[in-house]
Amino acid sequence: MTKKIFTYLAAGFICIFHFIPFYLLINLALKDQTDTSSKWAIPQYLSLQNFIEVWSQARLGQALVSTLIITGCSVALVVLVGMLAAYPLARFPTRWNNIIYTFSIAILIVPALTVLVPLYKFIVEIHGISKYWSIVLIHTTFFLPTVIFLYTGFIRTIPRELDEAALIDGCSRYSIFLRIIFPLLKPVTASVIILTMLSIWNDYQFSLFFLQKRAVQTVPLVLSQFFSQYQNNLPLAAAGSLLSMVPMALVYLFLQKYFISGLAEGAVKG
Numbered sequence: 001m002t003k004k005i006f007t008y009l010a011a012g013f014i015c016i017f018h019f020i021p022f023y024l025l026i027n028l029a030l031k032d033q034t035d036t037s038s039k040w041a042i043p044q045y046l047s048l049q050n051f052i053e054v055w056s057q058a059r060l061g062q063a064l065v066s067t068l069i070i071t072g073c074s075v076a077l078v079v080l081v082g083m084l085a086a087y088p089l090a091r092f093p094t095r096w097n098n099i100i101y102t103f104s105i106a107i108l109i110v111p112a113l114t115v116l117v118p119l120y121k122f123i124v125e126i127h128g129i130s131k132y133w134s135i136v137l138i139h140t141t142f143f144l145p146t147v148i149f150l151y152t153g154f155i156r157t158i159p160r161e162l163d164e165a166a167l168i169d170g171c172s173r174y175s176i177f178l179r180i181i182f183p184l185l186k187p188v189t190a191s192v193i194i195l196t197m198l199s200i201w202n203d204y205q206f207s208l209f210f211l212q213k214r215a216v217q218t219v220p221l222v223l224s225q226f227f228s229q230y231q232n233n234l235p236l237a238a239a240g241s242l243l244s245m246v247p248m249a250l251v252y253l254f255l256q257k258y259f260i261s262g263l264a265e266g267a268v269k270g
Contacts, residue, residue, distance in 0.1 A: 028238035050239035058222045059214075060240055066211075067218040068247070070130055071200045074139040076148050078196055081140065083185060085178050086151030091163065101152060103143040112142055113205065120209055130213035138206055143196050154188040155181065191257040201248055219244040 027040070032047040054060055089101050119138070128134030158181060166176045204220040211217050219240070226237040 054240040063222040082147030090155035107145040
């Protein structure tokens with residue numbers, strides 16, 4: 001009984017601890033800028049003026065479009081390339097495939113910022129600064145090792161007997177992947193989409209260096225203009241943050257039932 005009470009208390013404390021940032025965010029976003037009360041105090045009256053101002057001042061609509069284009073293209077490319085690369089790595093454990101798989105895992109421990117300078121020089125030389133295609137390829141490259149690791153681990157849990165039965169029936173390897181393996185990848189694909197989409201949507205470090213023109217900047221970049229050395233406009237930043245959370249929250253609600261199972265089966269069993 002005591003253990004159960006302690007568990008409930010710990011769970012309640014964790015929930016409250018995670019709710020505090022959301023309370024502050026919503027509180028600031030709904031406060032009028034003339035409201036001088038504490039940031040912890042409930043607003044004297046609710047106002048949507050911050051949402052209207054951040055939409056116009058930061059041109060948040062344009063930033064959302066840029067973020068959607070970059071995130072959507074990057075996620076689609078990394079999922080397609082990741083699953084196609086993972087299938088032979090999982091089904092044909094040759095020496096070279098094992099080396100490639102080990103190398104892809106080893107890359108996971110390399111911080112992205114360590115290659116920022118040579119990468120920036122390379123992008124400048126190929127005229128990729130402030131271009132959608134360059135930032136999409138950068139995100140795809142840096143997330144591929146993680147995606148290959150998850151897909152490879154998940155495919156290894158799929159019985160090989162399915163492949164052998166399909167081969168006996170005359171299916172080619174391409175047909176086996178498209179007709180048998182691909183439909184079974186739904187759980188891990190949901191996990192991959194959520195993990196990569198959240199990271200790319202919230203990316204600041206790469207966007208700061210490679211998206212220098214205002215017309216192609218993403219949401220994190222345009223919201224950063226409300227923070228400076230001399231003044232911060234927290235209500236507008238809070239309103240912009242809430243608006244930018246909506247697409248990702250909808251995606252997570254749609255895919256959440258696949259997320260935990262796909263991540264566990266792909267990473268733990270693999």
